[in-house]
Amino acid sequence: MTDGGRGYTGAELxxxxxxxxxxxxxxxxxxxxxxxxxxxLAQHTHAPNLLLIFEAGGVGPQMIALPVxxxxxxxxxxxxxxxxxxxxxxxxxxxxxDYGFLGAAQIDAHGNINTSVIGPHxxxxxxxxxxxxxxxxxxxxHRTIIVMRQDAARFVNKVxxxxxxxxxxxxxxxxxxxxxxxxxxxxxxxxLGLYDFEEETKRLRLIALHPGVTAAEAQRNSQFELLVAGHxxxxxxxxxxxxxxxxxxxxxxxxxxxx
Amino acid sequence: xxxxxxxxxxxxxxxxxxQAAISSVEEVAMEIxxxxxxxxxxxxxxxxxxxxxxxxxxxxxxxxxMSAAEAVSRFVRDGAFVASGGFGHVRVSMAVIYEIxxxxxxxxxxxGKTGVHDADLLIAAGCVDRIEVAxxxxxxxxxxxxxxxxxxxxxxxxxxxxxxxxGYQWRFLAGMMGLPFIPSRNMLGTDTLKHSxxxxxxxxxxxxxxxxxxxxYPDVAIIHVHxxxxxxxxxxxxxxxxxxELARSARRLIxxxxxxxxxxxxxxxxxxxxxxxxxxxxxxxxxxGAHPCQMPYHYYFDEDxxxxxxxxxxxxEGTAAYFERYVYGVPDFAAYLELMGGAGRxxxxxxxxxxxxxxx
Numbered sequence: 001m002t003d004g005g006r007g008y009t010g011a012e013l014x015x016x017x018x019x020x021x022x023x024x025x026x027x028x029x030x031x032x033x034x035x036x037x038x039x040x041l042a043q044h045t046h047a048p049n050l051l052l053i054f055e056a057g058g059v060g061p062q063m064i065a066l067p068v069x070x071x072x073x074x075x076x077x078x079x080x081x082x083x084x085x086x087x088x089x090x091x092x093x094x095x096x097x098d099y100g101f102l103g104a105a106q107i108d109a110h111g112n113i114n115t116s117v118i119g120p121h122x123x124x125x126x127x128x129x130x131x132x133x134x135x136x137x138x139x140x141x142h143r144t145i146i147v148m149r150q151d152a153a154r155f156v157n158k159v160x161x162x163x164x165x166x167x168x169x170x171x172x173x174x175x176x177x178x179x180x181x182x183x184x185x186x187x188x189x190x191x192l193g194l195y196d197f198e199e200e201t202k203r204l205r206l207i208a209l210h211p212g213v214t215a216a217e218a219q220r221n222s223q224f225e226l227l228v229a230g231h232x233x234x235x236x237x238x239x240x241x242x243x244x245x246x247x248x249x250x251x252x253x254x255x256x257x258x259x
Numbered sequence: 260x261x262x263x264x265x266x267x268x269x270x271x272x273x274x275x276x277x278q279a280a281i282s283s284v285e286e287v288a289m290e291i292x293x294x295x296x297x298x299x300x301x302x303x304x305x306x307x308x309x310x311x312x313x314x315x316x317x318x319x320x321x322x323x324x325m326s327a328a329e330a331v332s333r334f335v336r337d338g339a340f341v342a343s344g345g346f347g348h349v350r351v352s353m354a355v356i357y358e359i360x361x362x363x364x365x366x367x368x369x370x371g372k373t374g375v376h377d378a379d380l381l382i383a384a385g386c387v388d389r390i391e392v393a394x395x396x397x398x399x400x401x402x403x404x405x406x407x408x409x410x411x412x413x414x415x416x417x418x419x420x421x422x423x424x425x426g427y428q429w430r431f432l433a434g435m436m437g438l439p440f441i442p443s444r445n446m447l448g449t450d451t452l453k454h455s456x457x458x459x460x461x462x463x464x465x466x467x468x469x470x471x472x473x474x475x476y477p478d479v480a481i482i483h484v485h486x487x488x489x490x491x492x493x494x495x496x497x498x499x500x501x502x503x504e505l506a507r508s509a510r511r512l513i514x515x516x517x518x519x520x521x522x523x524x525x526x527x528x529x530x531x532x533x534x535x536x537x538x539x540x541x542x543x544x545x546x547x548g549a550h551p552c553q554m555p556y557h558y559y560f561d562e563d564x565x566x567x568x569x570x571x572x573x574x575x576e577g578t579a580a581y582f583e584r585y586v587y588g589v590p591d592f593a594a595y596l597e598l599m600g601g602a603g604r605x606x607x608x609x610x611x612x613x614x615x616x617x618x619x
Contacts, residue, residue: 032399055424056346056373057498065615068562069399071346071373073497073555074615084499085346086432089425093444112449116421121454127411127418129403131451132373132394136425139445162450177448178459178468256400 100141111166297420344482434508480509491539497555
């Protein structure tokens with residue numbers, strides 16, 4: 001993503017917006033890439049006691065280098081435990097994990113996510129990696145945060161495949177399906193703005209726009225109608241300190257933020 | 260369906276006297292709310308599995324050291340359901356994966372648990388033509404897999420079922436416990452479930468729908484460890500991922516190891532035994548055996564080599580040339596490592612690994 005004369009990139013802004021959402025003293029299930037950067041940034045700023053958990057078994061690290069995989073030994077550097085997938089997935093299912101971080105190729109108005117296949121399952125136009133731990137995180141974590149690129153091919157009326165459950169077909173559907181009560185998507189962060197899920201309908205609702213973006217632009221980049229909150233705020237740009245930590249401490253080689 | 264399955268086992272030679280139990284099973288059957296349409300791979304009736312274990316898994320202390328070539332020729336059959344340990348590009352037994360390719364095994368069914376580099380190579384080499392997918396066809400941050408995606412999109416490799424990472428390791432958990440299934444609260448409400456081999460039933464305790472994940476008993480599993488003794492008592496440093504469960508659910512288990520240790524070292528610290536000898540069938544000494552993947556505390560990912568694979572595998576010709584150079588063109592894994600720069604290259608990768616741990 002380009003700078004556009006603002007002094008920060010789109011990826012840096014997303015990392016900051018995501019990081020600020022994570023409260024100190026909570027636990028977060030961390031995926032590869034931007035979620036790792038955001039979680040490390042939160043640890044380096046307002047949430048030093050944020051408990052990072054990785055699906056392959058890394059628990060509570062103090063990372064000095066950005067891992068390239070959620071199974072990388074860096075995910076348990078100075079950790080509390082180097083454990084197992086059974087251990088951490090069970091912890092999430094039992095309610096110990098507050099936040100889950102996911103990416104998505106497609107999302108619908110109820111926050112259902114596709115990362116499996118574009119086109120029919122038996123004859124895919126594009127085969128994607130599948131659930132990985134996404135369905136597990138989206139089923140088990142109390143609050144799921146989705147970070148993705150927004151355009152009209154990705155914010156779709158109907159996802160080609162529901163890999164990971166959002167609110168399925170609306171309020172109460174997760175509980176009817178047997179998913180843990182009160183879980184589900186919490187926020188969606190894109191390069192255009194920030195969304196929550198409106199309580200009555202469990203539909204995606206615009207609550208903040210990034211600097212320079214309009215609500216009309218957000219709507220143009222979605223097939224489905226976006227609900228809009230009564231007050232739409234503007235996200236705070238990255239501070240100088242956040243940028244310093246991102247560029248000098250967390251990702252000095254630009255392996256995630258440079259993409 | 261229950262009756263058919265159980266009758267099948269009676270026919271397979273389990274002692275009789277179970278007719279009363281069969282009818283009572285039918286009478287208390289749980290209400291099935293939904294059934295995934297994915298193919299059920301690697302499942303066995305628990306009694307059939309117990310019998311197989313009783314007859315085929317030795318509890319004797321036997322020196323199981325052998326070459327990768329012998330282990331693959333003895334334990335990896337064409338058409339086998341294969342699972343590979345580690346996670347993504349971490350602690351993967353590449354020494355054995357390359358040997359499977361070298362011996363040109365065909366029609367393998369792969370457990371795509373987090374099948375990244377192992378699955379990509381086995382599919383690209385034509386060894387695997389069916390896969391159950393939790394995660395495959397991608398190399399995490401490095402990008403998608405050109406070769407195995409091409410195989411799926413052209414129909415050369417078929418995705419027979421979908422599942423999730425937690426779901427796959429719970430298949431192995433049910434397997435190691437000798438159970439038919441394990442209940443879980445993931446996959447519910449999704450197409451992942453519709454394309455899986457799981458079922459949804461009404462939980463007789465809470466009254467809510469619950470997912471039943473079927474056990475998996477791989478025909479053969481391949482796991483790379485830090486050290487083990489000649490009998491197969493193995494130790495691992497770092498995360499277990501799901502290898503604790505996988506090792507115990509597989510019918511045949513090939514271990515490759517960075518180092519062979521004396522049995523006395525095992526007995527001095529028995530709490531370190533991660534995999535016990537009686538589930539192990541072969542011990543293959545393979546220093547550097549996870550290259551180009553990471554071995555925690557020993558060597559980091561060889562990013563140069565992974566980049567080369569992702570570049571050349573964009574075309575079928577490049578893919579074929581890769582296997583010619585690095586697999587068919589060398590007699591064994593040690594010769595491959597020499598092509599890679601041998602001990603010098605491993606020492607460089609060790610330095611990178613330890614930098615990430617702050618120990619340089």
